[in-house]
Every structure is written in C-alpha cells, then in structure tokens.
Amino acid sequence: MSTYISMIRVIWKKELHNYFWSPIAYIILPIFLLVSGYFFSFSLFYLQVATMTNAFHNMAILLLLLAPAITMRLMAEENQSGSMELLFTLPISYGTIILGKYLAAVTVLIIGLLGSLVFLIPLFAYGDPDPGPILAGYLGIFLLGSVYLSVGIFVSSLSKNQIVAAVGTTGILIIFWFASYLDNFNVLGNIGISFRYISVSYHHGEFVRGIVPLASVIYMISLAGLFYALSWFSLYRKRYIV
Amino acid sequence: MINVQSLTKKIDGNTIVRDISFEVNRGEIMGFIGPNGAGKTTTLRMLSCAMAPTSGTAELAGFDLRTQDHEIRRILGYQPETPPLYPYMNVLDYLKFMADLRQIPSESKTKAIDSAIDKCKLAEMTGREIGKLSKGYRQRVGLAQAILASPKILLLDEPTASLDPEQINETRGIIRNCAEDAAVIFSTHIMQEIQHLCDRIVVIKQGQVRYKEHIRVTRATDNTRRHLVIQVRGNTDINECKIQDILADFTQSEHVNVDVRAGSGSAPHANPGETDVHILKLYAAIPDDDAMQFQLLQCLINDGIPILTVMPRESELEQTILHYMKN
Numbered sequence: 001m002s003t004y005i006s007m008i009r010v011i012w013k014k015e016l017h018n019y020f021w022s023p024i025a026y027i028i029l030p031i032f033l034l035v036s037g038y039f040f041s042f043s044l045f046y047l048q049v050a051t052m053t054n055a056f057h058n059m060a061i062l063l064l065l066l067a068p069a070i071t072m073r074l075m076a077e078e079n080q081s082g083s084m085e086l087l088f089t090l091p092i093s094y095g096t097i098i099l100g101k102y103l104a105a106v107t108v109l110i111i112g113l114l115g116s117l118v119f120l121i122p123l124f125a126y127g128d129p130d131p132g133p134i135l136a137g138y139l140g141i142f143l144l145g146s147v148y149l150s151v152g153i154f155v156s157s158l159s160k161n162q163i164v165a166a167v168g169t170t171g172i173l174i175i176f177w178f179a180s181y182l183d184n185f186n187v188l189g190n191i192g193i194s195f196r197y198i199s200v201s202y203h204h205g206e207f208v209r210g211i212v213p214l215a216s217v218i219y220m221i222s223l224a225g226l227f228y229a230l231s232w233f234s235l236y237r238k239r240y241i242v
Numbered sequence: 243m244i245n246v247q248s249l250t251k252k253i254d255g256n257t258i259v260r261d262i263s264f265e266v267n268r269g270e271i272m273g274f275i276g277p278n279g280a281g282k283t284t285t286l287r288m289l290s291c292a293m294a295p296t297s298g299t300a301e302l303a304g305f306d307l308r309t310q311d312h313e314i315r316r317i318l319g320y321q322p323e324t325p326p327l328y329p330y331m332n333v334l335d336y337l338k339f340m341a342d343l344r345q346i347p348s349e350s351k352t353k354a355i356d357s358a359i360d361k362c363k364l365a366e367m368t369g370r371e372i373g374k375l376s377k378g379y380r381q382r383v384g385l386a387q388a389i390l391a392s393p394k395i396l397l398l399d400e401p402t403a404s405l406d407p408e409q410i411n412e413t414r415g416i417i418r419n420c421a422e423d424a425a426v427i428f429s430t431h432i433m434q435e436i437q438h439l440c441d442r443i444v445v446i447k448q449g450q451v452r453y454k455e456h457i458r459v460t461r462a463t464d465n466t467r468r469h470l471v472i473q474v475r476g477n478t479d480i481n482e483c484k485i486q487d488i489l490a491d492f493t494q495s496e497h498v499n500v501d502v503r504a505g506s507g508s509a510p511h512a513n514p515g516e517t518d519v520h521i522l523k524l525y526a527a528i529p530d531d532d533a534m535q536f537q538l539l540q541c542l543i544n545d546g547i548p549i550l551t552v553m554p555r556e557s558e559l560e561q562t563i564l565h566y567m568k569n
Binding site: 003006007010011014017018021022078081082083084085086087088089090091092239240 | 287290291292293294312315316318320322324326327328330331339340342343344345
C-alpha cells in the first residue's frame with residue numbers, strides 16, 4: 001500500500017511540476033480568479049448582494065471551460081509522445097498513473113479555490129454573511145470541479161490530440177450541465193425529471209443554496225469514480241486490444 | 243532467460259506477429275533483424291509488457307508473460323525506438339523520476355543514477371533540459387533510463403539509430419557491458435550491428451521468424467583472427483573427409499581451425515555426366531595474416547579442390563540475412 005501511495009506521489013509531483021513549468025497554470029489560475037472576481041464584485045458592489053451565491057454559480061460555468069484546459073494534456077500528451085507505452089513497462093498500475101495525474105489536476109483546482117478566498121475579505125467587511133452556505137458552496141464547487149477533471153482525464157486518455165481532448169471534455173460537461181433543462185420539456189414527463197437528477201447543475205445548485213444533501217455528495221463522488229473507472233478501462237484497452 | 247513460445251499478435255484482424263519462437267540465455271545478446279514493418283517493435287512491445295499477446299506465451303527470467311507481468315516489469319529495461327522523454331525535465335530529474343517509478347531503493351538510487359550517467363556519458367548534460375538535447379543525447383538518455391535498475395532483461399528497439407559513429411561504438415560497449423549479467427534483445431536493420439554485437443540472430447519478416455542462428459564465432463571482439471568462408475565444389479570424391487585430410491597438417495596448429503559443412507543450393511559448373519555435385523563450405527578461423535590465408539588456399543588448389551568463392555564470415559552472414567529478408 002505504501003508503495004502504491006509513493007508511486008502516486010511520484011506521478012503527482014511530476015505533473016504538478018509540469019503545470020507550473022508550462023504556462024498552463026499561469027494562464028488558467030489568473031483567468032479563473034479574474035473572471036470569477038469580476039462577477040463577485042459586480043454582485044457585491046453593484047447589486048449590493050453580500051453572498052457568494054452568484055460567485056459559486058459563475059465559477060461552475062467558468063470551470064466548464066477551464067477544467068478541459070487543465071486535463072487536456074494529461075493523457076493525450078503521453079499517448080502522442082509514446083511515453084504511455086514506456087509507463088506500461090514499469091512496475092506501476094494503471095490506477096497509479098490515473099490517480100497521480102488526477103490528483104495533480106485537483107491540486108490546481110484547490111489552488112484556484114484557495115485563491116478565491118480573498119473574495120471573503122470584502123464580503124465580511126461590507127456584509128454579515130452566514131458562513132454555513134459559504135462552506136457548502138465551496139464543498140459543492142470542489143466536488144463539481146473534481147467531476148469535471150475526472151471527465152477530462154477520461155477523454156484525454158482516449159485521444160492523442162490535446163485539442164480533441166479539450167473539445168470532447170467540454171462537450172460531455174455541457175451535456176451533464178444542461179441535462180436538467182430537459183426537465184422543462186413537459187412532453188418528457190417523468191423521464192424529464194430523471195434528467196434533472198443526472199445533471200451536475202441540479203446537484204451543484206443544492207450546494208449553492210447552502211445545503212449539503214448526502215445524495216448530491218454521493219452523486220458527485222460516484223460520477224468522478226465512474227470516469228476514473230472508464231479511464232482505467234481506456235488504459236487497459238490500449239494494452240490488450242490495440 | 244528469455245524463452246518465447248509461439249507468440250502471436252493480431253491487431254484489428256491483421257496478424258502482425260505470427261507464431262514466433264526463440265530463446266536467449268543470460269549473458270547473450272540477440273539481434274532481431276528484419277525490414278520495416280516486419281513485427282520487430284510489436285514483438286518487443288509484447289515482451290516488455292506494453293502490449294498483451296493474442297496467443298502464445300513467453301517466459302522471462304522464469305516469470306510467465308501472461309500471468310506474471312508485474313514481476314517481469316521489475317526486472318526489465320526497455321528502450322522504445324524513439325525514446326519518449328519529457329522535454330521540460332532536465333536529464334538528472336528525468337532519471338530520478340524513472341528511478342522512483344522503477345522502485346529503486348532510496349539508499350541505492352543515487353548510485354544507480356550515477357552509474358547510468360557514467361555509462362551513457364551524460365555527466366556534462368545532467369542539468370540540461372531534455373528538449374534542448376541533440377537526437378543522439380536523447381537516445382543516450384533513453385538508454386540510461388533502460389539500464390537504471392541493472393535489468394536482467396534488456397529490450398532495446400533500434401538503440402543506435404541517429405547516433406554518430408563514435409556514439410554507436412560507445413553504445414555497443416554499454417550494451418556488451420549490460421549483457422554480462424542480463425539477456426539482451428535489440429532490434430535493428432543495420433547489418434553491422436549484428437556482426438559487432440550479437441551472439442544470436444533472429445531474422446523476422448512479415449511477422450514470422452525466417453532464420454535463427456547462433457553466431458558467437460563471428461563476434462568482432464575476436465579481432466585477432468580472420469574468419470573466412472570458402473565455398474568449394476564438392477562431389478563423391480571431394481567430400482568433408484577428404485578436405486579434412488588435405489588440411490590435416492594445416493589444422494594441427496592450434497591457431498587454425500577449419501570446419502567443413504555441406505552448403506545449401508546446387509553447385510555451378512558441373513561437368514557433363516557428373517552427379518552428386520554440391521557445395522561445401524569451409525568455415526576457417528586463421529591468424530589475421532595474408533600469408534596464412536594464401537597458404538590455406540594454396541593447399542586446397544594443390545590438391546585440385548575447385549574453389550568457388552572466398553569471403554569474410556561477416557559477408558557470408560550478411561548474404562544469408564539478406565537472403566532470408568528478401569525471400
């Protein structure tokens with residue numbers, strides 16, 4: 001077990017180094033903070049609403065575009081250069097490779113979210129917000145981002161082309177985000193309601209409202225787990241079928 | 243050490259490697275030669291556990307390829323044809339990363355890295371970003387990562403491609419050095435590599451083994467001797483025994499060795515009515531001396547042995563390989 005963890009750590013460290021060696025982190029993190037900061041400031045100073053509700057909603061939309069940029073190279077680059085083939089010849093498992101890379105992407109997400117804590121300074125300075133919904137909102141955006149990154153790793157594992165990986169991930173995330181909108185089509189009846197429950201926007205909305213439903217937590221973790229399993233199968237398939 | 247049994251790989255319904263079998267012992271270097279697309283890389287990928295075989299199996303250091311691949315990965319060094327390196331890492335960081343993934347214990351990690359750097363002559367490049375290295379140096383970094391953990395099985399896919407002559411010579415030295423305690427397979431399409439380095443040869447074409455030979459006698463390490471192949475026209479009178487008798491005085495010297503074997507193919511210039519005409523091949527190892535070669539040939543001519551060709555052993559091997567690669 002300790003070998004498994006230390007191998008994950010080795011890959012995590014290498015990927016994190018790559019994020020900060022290349023311009024990726026230096027582009028994605030400022031964009032995330034500047035754009036979400038703009039919407040937060042607009043809400044606080046213009047609309048005079050001293051909550052993080054709008055900020056969390058906008059962060060979720062923003063991550064729809066930024067998460068694919070974080071994950072697009074993780075697997076596609078290795079597929080393209082052939083280093084994935086070399087990794088398969090080393091005494092490490094597929095799960096180690098995927099988790100190491102995934103945790104590096106999650107670390108970038110956490111750094112972005114930690115950066116957004118500066119929003120709380122004017123929020124508490126100008127208003128008297130309830131900390132509960134803020135904590136729930138941060139948990140929600142963290143879980144949502146983790147799902148996005150898991151989807152991104154899976155799509156990246158299928159491709160040798162980073163652009164294809166990014167566009168493919170965005171496409172899948174948009175489907176998961178807008179699935180709840182099918183609920184509005186009355187003709188679909190109960191089927192429309194079930195689309196609401198598989199939509200990440202519905203579950204994220206629960207956190208933004210300040211509640212932490214167990215079902216939504218389990219849903220987010222399960223969805224991230226599902227795409228982890230699909231990524232694992234994608235690597236397994238490369239060795240056994242191709 | 244490596245025992246391959248009927249290994250087959252099909253991709254999208256096409257058979258890339260068909261039923262190949264060969265073996266390599268510890269301390270041996272096997273040259274895997276064949277034209278482009280022959281199935282060399284696919285075979286090495288299967289043996290390196292990067293790709294699972296469709297059928298057949300192989301035993302590497304006593305571990306079964308199909309069921310004990312995790313154990314095989316621990317004792318394996320593999321260099322793909324184009325070393326897949328991370329261009330943003332410097333050489334030392336890359337080797338540290340690979341040493342960690344190869345699970346080299348921390349107490350021996352520095353020693354293993356230093357040894358690989360020393361063997362591959364990378365000392366001046368350790369701080370350089372891999373993306374800024376020349377092709378030759380990248381190839382060396384690829385080789386360094388393969389030999390990091392002193393592997394028992396070393397698989398090298400065209401390790402000398404894109405190296406200059408001096409680097410090729412150094413790489414041969416590294417491979418010979420590694421082979422002292424390991425079984426090495428390396429694929430190439432360069433004939434000289436086989437002649438200078440290999441103990442065994444497997445010629446592969448269209449996914450099938452066409453020729454296998456144990457060729458240690460031709461190793462260029464024995465460069466104090468001249469290895470010749472003399473083809474003579476044999477018949478009922480001129481046979482292996484007669485030639486051994488003719489050369490009896492000559493071969494009494496411990497420095498001369500002549501092995502007579504029946505060659506393949508029919509002999510040209512058969513006289514009318516002459517039957518049982520065939521080729522005899524004399525594999526001679528003599529001191530590297532023109533006078534000695536002249537004496538040997540004179541001895542055969544004086545006894546009326548019709549000599550068809552005289553060529554260095556390397557050329558004969560080259561012709562054999564070309565024959566099996568073409569046909």
